[in-house]
Amino acid sequence: xxxxxxxxxxxxxxxxxxxxxxxxxxxxxxxxxxxxxxxxxxxxxxxxxxxxxxxxxxxxxxxxxxxxxxxxxxxxxxxxxxxxxxxxxxxxxxxxxxxxxxxxxxxxxxxxxxxxxxxxxxxxxxxxxxxxxxxxxxxxxxxxxxxxxxxxxxxxxxxxxxxxxxxxxxxxxxxxxxxxxxxxxxxxxxxxxxxxxxxxxxxxxxxxxxxxxxxxxxxxxxxxxxxxxxxxxxxxxxxxxxxxxxxxxxxxxxxxxxxxxxxxxxxxxxxxxxxxxxxxxxxxxxxxxxxxx
Numbered sequence: 001x002x003x004x005x006x007x008x009x010x011x012x013x014x015x016x017x018x019x020x021x022x023x024x025x026x027x028x029x030x031x032x033x034x035x036x037x038x039x040x041x042x043x044x045x046x047x048x049x050x051x052x053x054x055x056x057x058x059x060x061x062x063x064x065x066x067x068x069x070x071x072x073x074x075x076x077x078x079x080x081x082x083x084x085x086x087x088x089x090x091x092x093x094x095x096x097x098x099x100x101x102x103x104x105x106x107x108x109x110x111x112x113x114x115x116x117x118x119x120x121x122x123x124x125x126x127x128x129x130x131x132x133x134x135x136x137x138x139x140x141x142x143x144x145x146x147x148x149x150x151x152x153x154x155x156x157x158x159x160x161x162x163x164x165x166x167x168x169x170x171x172x173x174x175x176x177x178x179x180x181x182x183x184x185x186x187x188x189x190x191x192x193x194x195x196x197x198x199x200x201x202x203x204x205x206x207x208x209x210x211x212x213x214x215x216x217x218x219x220x221x222x223x224x225x226x227x228x229x230x231x232x233x234x235x236x237x238x239x240x241x242x243x244x245x246x247x248x249x250x251x252x253x254x255x256x257x258x259x260x261x262x263x264x265x266x267x268x269x270x271x272x273x274x275x276x277x278x279x280x281x282x283x284x285x286x287x288x289x290x291x292x293x
Contacts, residue, residue: 001026004071005090006061006078012087013059016078023074025063032060060090068092111145113154119145119176122208132183134176134209145176148283149257153177153231155281156255156288161185165226168192168247170240172215175202177229182211189213192221224249231257238270245274248293255280256289264289 004025008016017028065071071092078084110127111119118130126133136145145151157164157177161184169178172191175198182189191202191213202215214220228247230237237244237256248254254275259267264279267289271277275291282288 001095002065002068002071002092003095004063004065004075004092006063006087007090008059008061008087010059012083013061015083016061016087019078019081020061020063020074023077024070025065025074027064029062030059031062032058064095068094108146111151113145113151114158117154117158117180119154134179134183134205136174136176136205148286149231149259149288150176152281152283152286152288153229153255153257154180156290157181157184157229160227160253163226165252166190166224166249167227167229168221168223168225170218170221170228170230170244170247171232171236172202173198173231175205175213175215177231178202178213178215179206179209179211181227181229182206182213183209186227190221190225191215192218194218221247223247224252226252227255228252229255229257233258234260234263234266237267241270241274245271245291245293248275248291250293252293254291254293257286259287259289261285261287263287 006016013030017030020028063074065074075089075092079089108121110121110124113119115129116131118127118133120126120130120133120135122135145154154177157180164181164184164186166188167178167181167186167190169175169181169191172178172193175191178189178191193199193202194217199215206213206215223246225247226249228244230240230244237258244254256267256277261282264287268277271291275293277289277291280288280290
């Protein structure tokens with residue numbers, strides 16, 4: 001394998017990516033050319049919303065070719081184009097053959113939620129101390145148990161075993177929270193998401209873990225629920241404040257995650273007309289907020 005590396009301004013990224021694909025690139029990846037420098041710029045977007053821009057002001061494009069001759073030919077063709085004047089060829093380099101599946105899998109290890117409750121990728125053995133384990137293929141959708149927001153939600157669910165009642169996981173991603181609720185004594189579990197791929201992933205993961213739940217679009221949420229869990233991000237959580245609060249049954253719990261510590265007051269203010277939120281857990285700059293109806 002051979003990698004052709006280019007740099008270009010933000011407004012050339014889409015054009016160059018299309019051109020490289022037309023020149024038989026096996027893959028095209030775009031990165032921040034200033035990564036690791038004071039000029040590095042993060043691109044963030046809320047779920048369901050586009051990021052503020054599609055690329056970086058100085059973007060690095062790495063494209064993969066099967067043969068060096070193909071990579072060098074692509075570079076020569078691009079150099080001859082008028083639009084390439086603002087771009088630069090960094091070079092062509094050989095890439096060692098790798099077992100990409102094994103390499104990807106090696107990045108995910110079993111995750112301990114409590115001493116007895118673990119999240120275990122399907123290619124690992126369940127640790128002997130795990131009395132409960134969710135078997136999951138990372139990458140199907142957001143929610144692998146490795147992010148602090150997911151871990152905090154899972155810890156809360158494990159700590160309230162037998163008290164969960166009817167549960168809804170709003171913005172279910174991989175379904176990991178809904179599956180955990182089913183494993184910890186929920187009487188009925190529903191999972192909803194705006195992404196059809198997340199709904200499919202949730203159904204697949206639930207079947208793989210031999211738990212029963214109902215997965216569908218948000219319109220399917222009927223309520224009330226004794227436990228409403230939403231691990232999204234602060235902005236959609238604020239927008240959803242009236243809806244999520246209305247879904248909680250009297251005496252039930254609202255559990256929110258995807259919130260940075262500095263956003264706590266924003267969330268408290270958004271939910272104040274409905275429920276009184278407080279910080280129940282924190283990890284690595286993220287917080288878990290809960291309220292009782």
